[in-house]
Amino acid sequence: MRSTLAPPELAVTTVRTLAIDAVQAANSGHPGAPMGLAPVGWTLFSRHLRHNPADPEWPERDRFVLSAGHASMLLYALLHLTGYDLPMEQLKAFRQLGSETPGHPERADTPGVEITTGPLGQGVANAVGFAIAERMLAARYNRPDHDIVDHRTWFICSDGDLMEGISHEAASIAGFLGLERLIGVWDDNLVSLDGPTSLAFDEDVPARFRAYGWRVLRVEDGNDLEAIDEAMRTAREEPDGRPTLIACRTHIGYGSPNKQDTAAAHGSPLGPEEVAATKRAYGWPEDARFLVPDEVAAWAGELRERGRGLQEQWEARLAAYAADYPHEAAELARVGAGRLPEGWESAAPAFAPGEALATRAAGGRALNAFAAVIPELVQGAADLSTSTSTDLKGMGAVTRGDFAGRNLFYGVREHAMGAITNGIAAHAGLRPVCSTFFTFSDYMKNTIRLAALMRLPSIFVFTHDSVALGEDGPTHQPVEHLAGLRAIPDLVTIRPADARETAQAWRIAIARTGAPTALILSRQGLPTLEAEPQVERGAYVLADGADCILIATGSEVVTALAARDLLADEGVSARVVSMPSFELFREQDAGYRERVLPPSMPARVAVEAASPFGWAEWTGSAGAVVGIDRFGVSAPGAQALEALGITPEAVAGAARGLLVGRPR
Missing domain, CATH: 3.40.50.970 (Thiamin diphosphate (ThDP)-binding fold, Pyr/PP domains)
Known part of the structure; x- marks a missing residue:
């Protein structure tokens, strides 16, 4: 000096x-x-x-x-x-x-x-x-x-x-x-x-x-x-x-x-x-x-x-690098600016209607397909990548002295994993994904909140999304967690209903370069539905009806469809709405929201294998929610759902109760 x-x-x-x-x-x-x-x-x-x-x-x-x-x-x-x-x-x-x-x-x-x-x-x-x-x-x-x-x-x-x-x-x-x-x-x-x-x-x-x-x-x-x-x-x-x-x-x-x-x-x-x-x-x-x-x-x-001198020296080195390695220099500039490769969306995998697949498994296929064309996508898990299906196959592990891989092994360190993911996202140049079981998101709550506060493009994957995970019991069965994440400003939470919604959810999460996303995925297999999904709209009509509306997310969309069939046998015409994301639905214009949830159809039942907290926004004062307001049980997944009242019969009964005495 x-x-x-x-x-x-x-x-x-x-x-x-x-x-x-x-x-x-x-x-x-x-x-x-x-x-x-x-x-x-x-x-x-x-x-x-x-x-x-x-x-x-x-x-x-x-x-x-x-x-x-x-x-x-x-x-x-x-x-x-x-x-x-x-x-x-x-x-x-x-x-x-x-x-x-x-x-x-x-x-x-x-x-x-x-x-x-x-x-x-x-x-x-x-x-x-x-x-x-x-x-x-x-x-x-x-x-x-x-x-x-x-x-x-x-x-x-x-x-x-x-x-x-x-x-x-x-x-x-x-x-x-x-x-x-x-x-x-x-x-x-x-x-x-x-x-x-x-x-x-x-x-x-x-x-x-x-x-x-x-x-x-x-x-x-x-x-x-x-x-x-x-x-x-x-x-x-x-x-x-x-x-x-x-x-x-x-x-x-x-x-x-x-x-x-x-x-x-x-x-x-x-x-x-x-x-x-x-x-x-x-x-x-x-x-x-x-x-x-x-x-x-x-x-x-x-x-x-x-x-200025330090930066000018580096820029001169960068120019020499670009002369010798033009492709690498262009890629470094692209990832540093947060631009995704041209045409990356076309890598999305296809899933056949009727194919039964856990959304965690579908998510793994989607992530690997996108990672093949987006080299900056990297993932890490809290000792659970084989369970969350987020491992990037054939893409190597990050180890001491060798950072060329794309799979980070965090061990059982969920809290640090979330904050390290935020640091990677804030650095620029990489798009980090991290994953664990949904119930363990509580360990990460502050890191998720800070990602939203900073509008970082961190992607948080949470699998084993409900009591349907089964025998591991209430310590591992999330109940209040969806409501907690949905309460975080500027975080988009998506709980897809099948493999095709899951692929779309991944596309949305990757495209959101200025805000974080939480993907909530199932352990159990779910049938791939016939209807063309519209996850980007947050909610859409899956099956139409005129008397009442059944709204569901994730695995409970199938429950709502089965309830619709029960009601149809009684002469009740029920509309089924898949609502994978509250936040994305709120972003739609009022006209679209009213087409999906018409004010003229106040008889609405929401079903979700989770706390009913927050659902009144969509069911209204005249509606009902079939949810879970207690901890889960240790039993096979189907039995757990039955014991806790997440059944087509319960949904149909709630709708029937709303329609009693109403002309149709």
Whole structure:
């Protein structure tokens, strides 16, 4: 750096005071962690992170994840001071409506924020996903003398992150895979919200990470810029086949005379008097608010210049690569932009009417057919790919030292699997799919929610979708899960009725490049229906009728059709509507929705082997729902459905009850 720039110590103090002032102005937030981590953050962003503040989307940038998302003002101050398009007005609007500086970092809201964090531990697993994506893309596209994909993933985590089980799962798989381009900094400050970490946490974290297969470096003084710099340099320049954790002893609320090293600095403003006292301790003007000295502000231009240089060097390498490998360069550009190959939809498999097939099996055929023409499709499962039928046949496994395959084996780590999938999706260049049994989606609920919040194109496959899975019993039989997923904004949940609906559901999920999808698939075989499916409409008329409407999803569509036959024997004409997706049906215009569910036909019965919660939206106040409002039973699937009242007779009886006394 030029000698005219401010010394790093002055920049560090600027980071600290910006965080203090923003939290105080908002009258909420977490000042302590940014105050303690400022030396770590400044050293990383100014010396080691390969990034271009002028182009936050540069494909070959290092990725940075602030897993300790409550320390968001650390990140916002760094982005502002290193030249990102985050003006001072946004720092002053910290945590305010419509600002680019929300309480926790949010992807797409703030230039330079790679991933939404806040729920502790998620960011650690997201970072593992970034690192896996980088290695998989490098294995696909790098060539001798052309390391066109060669960047690192950095993260900062807190004590709380490392208490959460998801971080254990993620750290374990990162060590197992030898992700040497993954570098984390642990903010070892010995304090959490309730008080000292010793209230609940006294394990030997470095020993745990070494046991996972990580290299651990130690910085004893979190204010020692040279020691931090040396640890980061070692991690970056001397890879040894392992991910690296830098254990850095810091002081939460550093410099606060009365709150340093206490929980009082964790999640509340310091207060006017303590702010003034802290600034005095820093040698900072007490009355100054949001002060950035000119010589510190000069760093932004310098770092933007350095970032441009790094990007220009890479673009020159990319041009040379394209000259030698034009096909690979074109493919890399395509997948990086999220564009699907031309004509990929035509790969959809065909299924013959009458063919009996579990929708998980049909889904496996569809996924493999699409994967054959969409090379960026990759999948992973929580030790269940043979049961969920998501394994990509003949496409290899990702293993330590060999990332050319397309099948990830997560082991029994559902929570980390979901967040790693989100990291892969956020990285760009790959379209990740992950799968497990539907009942275990509860382990992943926060990751699914965050995928929807970020509008990532993650695809979540959940099989064994109802009590019809049978003998494994109520621990494995989902009941409330459909209602839970349908309540998540911006997530499309699709429960197809047969193989043809399943193929369409896969096509829809893959085409949704800006939002996540959950596919809910059966264990038991289901007949392939005659009617042409219209899954993209969310619901459609499968068989027409004039007296009442029977609405169903998934395996219960067959139940509704059988109920229709029972009613027909009694002279009742029932319409059957297959409704694979509430969300897609809501997206249709009012005219279409009314053609499928005419207001003139208020006698409506919904049937689903799940909680009836949420169905009133479609049945109306005059309708009925045949569902399950208790846990399941251990019995063969058909017997379980019978015992729990999911039968054609129950559906016909509910319709009959609605029609009593009504003229037809």
